[in-house]
Amino acid sequence: MALLQKSIDKRTALLKATLCLVNSGGVQSASMAKVAKMANVSPATIYLYFDSKQDLVNQLYLDVKTSFAASAFKEYCPKAEVKTNFEKIWLAMATYKLTNKEEASFLSQSDNTPMIDEATRQEGLKQMQPLFDLWTQGQKEGLIKDISPYLLYAYSIYPIAFLMNMECRGICPLDKKVIAKAFEAAWDSISLK
Amino acid sequence: MALLQKSIDKRTALLKATLCLVNSGGVQSASMAKVAKMANVSPATIYLYFDSKQDLVNQLYLDVKTSFAASAFKEYCPKAEVKTNFEKIWLAMATYKLTNKEEASFLSQSDNTPMIDEATRQEGLKQMQPLFDLWTQGQKEGLIKDISPYLLYAYSIYPIAFLMNMECRGICPLDKKVIAKAFEAAWDSISLK
Amino acid sequence: MALLQKSIDKRTALLKATLCLVNSGGVQSASMAKVAKMANVSPATIYLYFDSKQDLVNQLYLDVKTSFAASAFKEYCPKAEVKTNFEKIWLAMATYKLTNKEEASFLSQSDNTPMIDEATRQEGLKQMQPLFDLWTQGQKEGLIKDISPYLLYAYSIYPIAFLMNMECRGICPLDKKVIAKAFEAAWDSISLK
Amino acid sequence: MALLQKSIDKRTALLKATLCLVNSGGVQSASMAKVAKMANVSPATIYLYFDSKQDLVNQLYLDVKTSFAASAFKEYCPKAEVKTNFEKIWLAMATYKLTNKEEASFLSQSDNTPMIDEATRQEGLKQMQPLFDLWTQGQKEGLIKDISPYLLYAYSIYPIAFLMNMECRGICPLDKKVIAKAFEAAWDSISLK
DNA sequence: CATGAATGAGATTTCATTCAT
């Protein structure tokens, strides 16, 4: 058990190191040697936890995406109203991205780069299922536009990533007011009327 | 003249090869050797046209961004109405991205990856100036929400990239109907009322 | 222990290979690939022991200079007479250069070439301190001309390198008689009377 | 004739550029491209004047050695006394090295480095013939020690190079007094009594 | 379980040289 604990710590340290390095210089700058050094282990040790660099990055992606989804849907309540639920989820997502900038930045890189396996990406997408369900419900109730969930995602969720990037680069600070305006825009783009 | 022409051809071939390789596997997989081979020149020749790999990628970014902007603003007419102009620009952008998928895919990668110099990125941003001007005008006329241009961009322009990615991966085909719906969502997100 | 021993062996083999290659064709002809092959390791292995080619050459310089100084001053005895001491040192130096031609040849190259860092060169110079001290003592005792140590070095020590070069090129063989004459010339150039 | 003149200028410019570059970073840093640029010609032009890089360096060596010898023996008068003649030559050499530091530095590099062909080096050595003749004369007259000319050279001429190097590195400035002391040491090392 | 050492393959970049003009 002590050993297992230790192992989990190392796995976590390795993922954390990878996250940090990929963020600051892309996948190419996250060499296994640097990852190992930052996680205070030997390069060889990485291969006890991951099959390859590709596997390391994929697992990181899944881990982060899962933690992102967990945060997003924590307060999701199937019985509540659609808009209320959407707002909760949207805010939770925005909050997660503001609070966990490294993770957010990594996800936005992964989404636009061939660095993650297609299969893994699909796996990550499944985590968003509750949101898709909510939209279907909203469409049935005539609250949300009857368009493809990809459009809904593109207009109501995806923009958050752009705003995050701007914030991280110091170009556009995100305070509560801006967040509120952003949510408004998100809702306006997908809601009927 | 013959010499100069030849040179321009090679430069173009090199940029084209880089574009193609970066798209299929990220910057890291676009090795100078592969780029050279695909452009049918010796690796050493690349350095007659570009200072370094970084310079090659930066110049590609600027070239593509410039061609994108040229297409986007081709029919922009300062005297026309704001919404008409915005629609023209938006459609031109969408058309460009649908017609030049490689370029579009490259731009979306560049925007979320540390592969382009910050300075070069800023340079590229300037190309979007006419759009910013249009928004300012729209805000004065009370047609467009009084929010930061970054928000406007995030909600009305940035989503196009997401839709492109989905189309490229065969997940969400973009026909005229979807495009129309997308524009609607874009306009709804930023317009007043 | 086994590991450490092995490491020292490899470091030594790499330095030895570099020495040999630099001697036969200058720094430029001592490519990392050739050094690696001659030391029976992979090129990558070199970088486990040295930071860069520059570092490799610098360390070689320091190693050789140190071993040279060790030989030179082995029998140096502060209590003995100045001339006796000088003769011992001078002969030890000449003997070292005759016995270790590769090292001697390398040192004479280093001293006239921009291949060694200035800092490293200074470091190497410190090894000659006992000789400088001896000269100072000799000057106090009125045995040695009251001139800059650089002049003393130029006339009594530096010429050995020239003779070595000639010997190596088969131009001027150095037997005991010649050595004796050479020492005489050295002493005549720096001694008073 | 105009053409010939032009050619000589270019040859000179190329040699000058090579001299400068070899001095500041060794042969390896004097790439043909850099030499061409510094001489304001195309790389291809170099090959109209020299067969190869090796040939370029060899010819530079011979040119410099010849100009050095010309200066050294300008005032040499077979009828004058040995010591007078030697002093004239020695001073002319020292003066040349002080006045033409670039050339001097290059010569001292060439003499200790495998960068010059052995054949070319021999060729250069011939230029020193008048000095060897003078020594022979001096030995006959019982003024100069009866030792190999290589010893004589090593002790009376070679040290100048060392002093030059020190001066160039700012370690040991050479004023008239030091020069006088240096000559004294030179003469003491080779003269009888 | 953990590692330091080792490496073959490959990355970016430079170089001496040639050739069409």
Add this chain to the structure above:
DNA sequence: AATGAATGAAATCTCATTCAT
């Protein structure tokens, strides 16, 4: 005579991965 463009070969250095311990 002169050149700018081009290049194959090679230089330095890095990397993902393995293996003996």
